[in-house]
Amino acid sequence: METSLRYGGDSKALKIHAKQKIRIDTNTFFQVITFFQSFLCIIHSRYSTICVCYPNKVRGELDTKNGQPNSLRALVRHFYPDLSATLGVGVQYDKLNNVGEKRYARNDKLRYTVLAKKTFLVTEDGLVNFKIKGACxxxxxxxxxxxxxxxxxxxxxxxxQKDQDVRLRIGYEAFEQVPYVQIRENNWTFNADYKGRWNVRYDL
Structure with missing residues (x-):
């Protein structure tokens, strides 16, 4: 299981994020994700949420204020080694989040998710690569x-440096038309984009 602590500049919450991949066959995985969120600002403490994950089934988020789920998600990913590509399909249900903002659009509805990613090697050793990815x-x-x-x-x-691995990513989000950067150093990851949004992750 992959576990990390996450905090973003556009949020008042520290999240504990956990992800578990369950193998279906050689190149197909069922992805289970859950995170526990607590608000750092006292004024929002009564809106704090926790997330529940039903093993092998869905990702879920439960609002402890009203007892209603905020989001549920299930996703299956298939890897194509010969193409260096990934395809994922799933379903997701989102409600208003706990401070009144909407995760998706106007109404709370069941949504179908499709995502894909393709990797091209730039160098023979694979240390530099180019990726195109999309989701709907x-x-x-x-x-x-x-x-x-x-x-x-x-x-x-x-x-x-000694015992220090670094990864640098520079990309462009096509639909929002904004460039972004990611810097990773061992367990620390920093993400930022041209609109001033940022977040930090620490892998446990």
Whole structure:
């Protein structure tokens, strides 16, 4: 299981994020994700949420204020080694989040999710590569759609200093038309984009 602590500049919450991949066959995995969120600002403490994950089934988020789930998600990913590509399909249900903001669009609906990623090696050793990726969420009536995607270069530097590995990613989000950067040093990861949004992750 992969576990990390996450905090973003656009949020007042520290999240404990856990992800577990369950193998279905050689190249197909069922992805289970859950995180526990607690608000750092006392004024929002009564809106704190916790997340529950039903093993092998869904990702879920439960609002402890009203006892209603905020989001549920299930996703299956298939890897194509010969193509260096990944395809994922799943379903997701999102409600208003606990401070009144909407994660997706106007109404709370069941949404279908499709995502894909393709990697191209730039160097023979694989330390530098180029990726294109995209995803689309569609509501249950196939009328409302939210898309995201872009392209990025990734450069991995092993033993940048003694016992220190570094990864640098520079990319462009096509739908929001904004460049972004990611810097990873061992367990620490920092993400930022041109709009001033940022977040920090620490892998446990």
């Amino acid at each position: 969420d569609v509501d249950q009536d196939f009328k409302e759609r939210k898309s995201r995607g872009g392209a990025e270069f990734s450069w991995n530097i092993f033993n940048f």
